[in-house]
Structure formats: structure tokens, C-alpha cells
Amino acid sequence: MEPIQIVFLIGAALVVVSAVMVVTRRNLIHAALYLILTLFGVAVIFVLLQAYYWAVIQVVVYIGAIAILIIMAIMVTRDVTGETVEPFNRNLIGAALLGVMAAGVLIWSLSDWPGFSALAPAAETGEIVVQDLGVQLFSAEGYLLPTILASVLLLAALIAAIRIAFPNETEEDN
Amino acid sequence: MIPLSWYLILAAILFGVGLFGVLARKNVIAILLGIELMLNAVNINLLAFWRYLTPEDVTGQIFTVMVFVVAAAEVAVGLALVISVWRRRATAYADELDLLKW
Amino acid sequence: MELNDLLIWLLPVPPLLAFFVILLLANRSNRASWMIGVGAAALSFLGSMVVFVRALGTEHLGEHPLGSSLDWLPLNGGFFRIGVMVDPLSAVVLFFVAITVLMIFIYSVGYHNWGQPKGDHDQKGLPPHGATVEVHGHKHVVPSIEPMFARFFAFIGLFAFGMFTLVLADNLLLLFIGWEIMGLCSYLLIGFWYGKPSARDAMIKAFMTTRVGDVFMLLGIALLYTTTGTLSFRAILFDESVLTVLASADSHVLGFSVAGLAGILLFIGTVGKSAQFPLHVWLPDAMEGPTPVSAMIHAAAMVSAGVYMIIRMFPLMAAGMDHGHLTSPMLAMAAIGAFTALFAATIALAQNDIKRVLAYSTISQLGYMVAALGIGAYVAAAFHLVTHAFFKALLFLGSGSVIHGMEHGVLHTSNHHVDPQDMYNMGGLRSKMPRTFWTFLIGGLALSGFPLVTAGFWSKDEILADAWAHGHLIVFAFLAIAAFLTAFYTMRQITLTFLGKPRTKEAEHAHETSLWMTAPLMVLSVFAIGFGWVGIPEKFPILGGFSNNWFHHFIGHSLPEWLYAEAPEFSWVPLGVSLVVALGGLGLGYLVYRNVPSAEEDPLRKALGPLHRVLQNKYYFDEAYDFLFIRSSRWLAEQFVFLIMDRKLIDGLLHLVARVTFWLGGIFRNYFDIPVINQFIGDTLGGAVPQWFGKQLRKVQTGVVQTYMILAMLVAFGGLFIFMFITR
Known part of the structure; x- marks a missing residue:
């Protein structure tokens, strides 16, 4: 396995794990902080794609502005961090199924496509x-x-x- | 070298997780967080396709610009709505905001 | 980087640090705040003096200025460089800025009543009202400490940072940054007592008015950058080929050359910042701020910055100048400067507020400098800039001291209807406030150009001599009359304030202010006299031999070779004129105002008749602007946009759509629903079926947005399923 692949896998693991944390944490502040982690992971992915500009923008706009804005909003509506309240609504199972289905369908429908495992041209x-x-x-x-x-x-x-x-x-x- | 498929699979998973968050969370702000995840998945896809298919063309990046703009606008308006709703109804749970119920 | 260059970079830093430290850490402690503020100003002062002395000792400073620059913004194929530069002009400006800023900081400690008790009912955002103290069972009202003492020092720290940055900048962009920082600070400081509606209005007015100029200035900067690809002073101003190209290239705007257009745009920035006609309206209102702020804005920083910028950009303004033939920016400067000098001086004649008189005199003196630059008297303009900064800072601080003394009297009599700033409430303060009187007198004499002794005489004389020598007789006449008026109203002010007998009980009980305030006055008065001696023309009878016109030789070399001009030949005509107007104005002012008991009997009122009212109301400029800009845009908004566009056009269209739909609905009901549906299907069945469907389907409408989303997703997956498996 090449080093760059290992970097990708670390970045991807960071993205996925922290994204799962974002949608499952009870405490909204924690969820927002995990979101920042996810966004950082996505920035890493952008770097691997050689989209350096977008990695910078990702950090500046998403983490610098959007994530902070979200944290501010959470603080304004403070007592809804609701650690005692059940975080999920009644559709929990349906939603989980739909999420898995969405990812699965996307991957499955793309896997037929000939360009699926193409390598990047030099650019x-x-x-x-x-x-x-x-x-x-x-x-x-x-x-x-x-x-x-x-x-x-x-x-x-x-x-x-x-x-x-x-x-x-x-x-x-x- | 990393094949394109890796990025696409990562983006699909991220999209699925985000979708789950949007559909299952009670809190409106948590729903917004889910939307952010989905938009990021889209961005990964756009940039991956740009890098692997048309690196000499900037169209893919233009779409990324648009996604960023939409994300910024969506968060601004969305959070304003959350605050406004919070001020009037003292709740931020989506399942309590059911004025449109039959 | 060399150590000395590093020092130049560090000069603006202490006040900036003071700003942050006071704001973030020390704002609870008044003592720490002023110590940090004054300490920072003192550090900058010391550093400036070191740099200044080094600049004096450098050979050919004009060709090889001190300073260094760094790569800053990566640009296409290179970097935008940013740096500091000390050439003769900035060295001299740095000199007076450092001194006046330090003096103003020290003065502020006393002005905001450091060491006095907290007020009885002082509020943040309002000037202190005084505190009651008991001494030996006897109740006294004494001045109370400013409630926002710490904040003041933070703000002027930032202000000083802006000014140092502007002076040391080696390119227009950095200069503009300092310029805008000062714009912000003037807004904050003019509205320092934000509890007063007049101060709030004044802060907005100052900000908005200068903004007009700043936008044009930014356009000028952009124009320069797009045509030359650089904003560095050295690269633009000292490269004759660049200037020649700029002067010959057509800008496609009104037939100006690029240099002409850029010069005029930059000059409009100065018109806003240095309060030249027609953007002068903000400056008198800026008197609403505390007096040290007035001194800061009017002497040390803001308005000087405007003039400094055009002096700095003079080679650009003069690009393409033939012998004696003025370029269009210079023509604009000469016209506006000369007009403003006279125009503001006439207004100052009829003002009764001690600070407003000084405000209009500032506008007038700035007009002097602008006009001087317009006729190419580069050195004279710079000279007057420096001397004016000294004596005007002195006068403003002096007037603040007078007002303080009067407030003392007001507290004593507790008659709060007496305006402590109205000169007609004063009189006879000479014996009550001797230190203030003598220093104010020195400042006033310097302002009026009292011959031989004061700095104002030498700088004004040089401007007049330049105008005369180069044959700009109209400018000469305007400036000479303005000088006469200046001497007259200055003497009027001194006479009304300090001489004669007290006109009110408050003036009788006025009291000299503390050493915090008078010591800076004394320091500044030394410069208000002494600084003139460095610029005595060589050919001046007797005195010329002493100084060799050092100033001219020093400053003149910050110009490129081809623009450098020798000092004008000595001539008796301008000297005679300036002697006559200064002494005549002073003498006349004293004679006329010796025994004037009240504002109603102001001799000028009788002499000028209705014109006096016009002057007192500043030629009705505020009213005219109110009518032209404010009312008209409000009228446009109310009458046109709201009533016609919004109500008639847009609402009308909507109403039209509504009516058409209503009409269509009526037709549908009458010609389809009633005759066809009701007749063929019948009421019973026609009602029951939709009702059943409705009952079943309404369960979908939970009102929860996520349910809808799940439904939508299911439909989407269903559609995908059909698309992938069935239709394939």
C-alpha cells in the first residue's frame, strides 16, 4: 500500500467517524465540534485531490465562518443542548435504513460505470x-x-x- | 495512486450519514449539521470528478463555488430561522414545530 | 534587516499595543490605563526622535531614504511589497506628530480629571457633571473624573497608531490603511460622549462626509495601480519616465490625463479628510468630542494627514507641468484651497463658541496649505503644515483649558445654563488663568503670523512670497485677505476671552487648570515660536544669515531632481503685505472688541448687517446639504419609490394578477363547476369521494418536516428503482 493511500484512509476514517459522531451526539456543542473535525478531514481529502485552494477555503469558510456561526446559534438557544432529551425522533430506524440505502445505492449504481476505478491523469x-x-x-x-x-x-x-x-x-x- | 472509486465511496458514506442526521435528529440545528455533511459529500464528489475527469477545465470548481455559496446562504438563513423560532415558540425541536399538522 | 530599520517598523506598535492592552486587560483601572497610554506615546516619541536624528545625519536622505520593505501579497508574477520609509518629508512630519501626540496624551490625563472623585450622577456616554465633597463640614462641588476614562486612552492609542502608520508608509495602500483607521477613530472619538444627541449626529456626519472623499481616493489609488502596477511612492514619484507616461496617457474621462485624473481623485480624498470646501461641514461639528480629540483631529493627525498625502503625492500632481503652467490637479488645489482659506475665515469672524472659531481657522489654514501646494510651493506647504500643527494643537489644548476653567466657575455657581464655551461668557481670564493665557497668546499670535517672532509668520510669509514670486496674484490676494481676517478673529478671540473684565460670575470664579494640562501647553508654545526659525529665507534682511533656510534645503530634497525649486527670491512686497495684515488685523481686533459687553452688541453685527447672520449660520451650508441630499433622498424614497414604484406599480401588478385569477375562478365556477360537475356527478357522490380521500391522505400531513422528507426520499428511491429495473 502506498503512503498516499494510507494518508487517504486516515483522512477518510477521520471524516466518517467524526461524521457519525456529529449525527449521534446528544450534546449539540459536541456535535458541532465533531463537525469541525469532519470539515478538517474533508480539507485533507481536498489536499489529496490537489485542490489546495479549496482546502484553504474549506478551513476559512466552513470552519472559520459556518461552524462558528452554528456554535453561536447553539449558544443562543442554549438549553436545547438537551443532554437529557432523547436526540432522535420516532423515525430513527427508517432514517437509518434510508441513510444506508442512499449510500448503498450510490455506490452500487456507480460501480457499473467504467470510469469507476480510474486513476488521476497528471495535471x-x-x-x-x-x-x-x-x-x-x-x-x-x-x-x-x-x-x-x-x-x-x-x-x-x-x-x-x-x-x-x-x-x-x-x-x-x- | 488513489483510484477515483475511493473518493466516491467516501462521499457516498458521508452523504448517507448526513442524510441519517437530517432525517432522524430532533433538534433543528442538528438537522442543519446533517445538511452540512451532505453538502460536503457533494463537494468531495465535484472536486474528485474535476481532478480525475476534466482537470484542464474549471467547470467542476465553478460548481464547488456555487455549493459553497449555497451552503453559506443556507446556514445564515437557517440559523436566523432557528433563532426566530426559538424566540417565538421557545423550542428548537423539529417535531414540536407542527403548526401545519392536519 | 538592520536594527535601525527595525526601529522604524516598530514606531507605530506601542500605541496599538496600548489600545489592545487597555481594551482587553486594563480597562478596569484608570491609573493603569493612562500609564499605559502615555507610556506608549512616550515610547513612540523616543523612537521617533532617534529616527529623526538619524535622518538628519544621513547624507542625501532624499535620494536614499531610510526604511525597508517586505513581500506582502502574492500577486500574479510577483509580490505586492509593503514597507516603511523615512525621507525628509516624513521625518519632519514624524517629528511634529510624535511631539504633539505625546503632549495630547499627557494633557488628556488632566483633561479627563484624573485624581478627582467619581461623579455624583455621572453616566457613561455623558461628560462628567461634578462631584460633591465635604471639607470641614462644608460642601463643595468639584470636577469629577470622566466615567469612561480608560476607553478614551484606548481610542486615542489606536488613533496614534493610524497616524504613525500613515506617516511611515512607503506606499499608497499602507497610507490608506492608516487613513481609514483614523477615520474610524475620529468617528469613535467625536462620538465619545454618545449620550449627547449632538455628538452622535456629529460622529455620523464626520464619518459620512469623509467617506465621500475616501471613495474617490480609493478610486484614484485603483487607477494608479492599474496603470502603473505599483503603489510604491519611490516607484511612481521618483521615476520620471513613469510620470511622463502617466501625464501623457489619456484617461478617457473628461479629457484628463491619467496623472491628472489620479491626482484629482486623490485630492478629493484630501478635500474630505482635511475639510476643504465643499466637504468642510463635518469639521466644526467634530467639536462635540472632548477637546484633546479636537486637538488630535485638527492638529496632530486627521487633517494633517490629508495635506501630508497630497504633499507626498505632489510629483504626481505636478506631472506634465510646463514652466509656470499649472496642471489640472494643481489648478483644482489652488482654487479650492484659496477659496476655502478665505471662506472659512469669514465664518470664523461670527462664531461665539471658542472651539468653533478654532475649527474654522483650521479649515482656513488647511486651505492655505492646499493653495500653496496648488501653486507649486511645495516646501512652504510642508512648512506651514508643521508650524500649524504645533500652534493649532497649542490653541486647541489651550481652549480646552479655558473651558475647564470656566466649568470650574460653573460648578462654583451651579448655574448650569451658562455655556462654558461661549466667549461672551468669559472675559478677564488673563489674571485667573495666567499660564493658559500666555500660552494661548503665543498660539494666537503664531496663528495670526505675528512678525519675526512666531513660527506662523515665517511659514505664512513663505507661502505668500511663493505666490507673489510666481505671479499667482489671485491666490496671493485671497490668502492675504484671509490672513488679515485670521489675525482679526484671533485677536477678537483673545480679547473676548482673556482681556477686559469678566462678563459673568462664572468667569470671575474661573480657575487655572492643573499642571497636567498646562505643562503640554508650555512645551507646545516653545515649538510654536521656535520652529519658525529653521525656515527663515536666506535673503531675509539681518535674520536670514542665522538659519540659511535649513528647512527648505532639507525638505526640498524629498522631491525628485526635476521638480526641485530654489526658494523664491526675496521681495519686499509679500513681506510688507504680511506685516500689514498681521499687525493690522491684530490691532483692529483689539480695538473693536476691547469693550464689548455681550453678543448682541458685537460690533461686526452692526457693521455687516444681515451678512453677519449668514456668516453666523456658516452660509447655510448645513441647511443646503440637508435640503439637497437628505430631504431629496427622503422625498425620493417616500414619494417616488414607496408611493409610485411600490404601491402603484408592484402592488398594482399583484392586484391585477389577483383580479384576473378571481375572474377566471368565477368563470370556471359558473360555466363548468355548477352546470357540468354538479349536474352529472351529483352532490352526494361528488362530496363523499373527495372526503374519503381527504381523510385517508391527511394522515400524511404530520406537520413535521422530516416526515415529508422521508416520504420524498421514498418516492425518489421508488423512482430510481423503476428507472433502473423496469424501464431498462
């Missing part, structure tokens, strides 16, 4: 790819329109989040 990676990505994102021949739409979406989400989370006296009266 340029790193700065040039990032530069190309930037150019493509912001050039009219590339993906400028989706970029603008994405930014509008972000803006809308920002405004919506503020509006929704803002306490509104008139509505509280109702």
Missing part, C-alpha cells in the same frame, strides 16, 4: 488553476452570470437572515 494544479478559476469566474465568456447570481443570492440571504432574526415588536404583539 497542472496549484496557482495556475486558481488563476484560471478567478478569470473564468469573472469573465463574461466564462461564468460571470452565475457569479453575479450567487452574489445576489448571498446578499438576499444576508438581508433575509437579519430580517428574520430581528425581533419585531409589532409581530410579537400579535
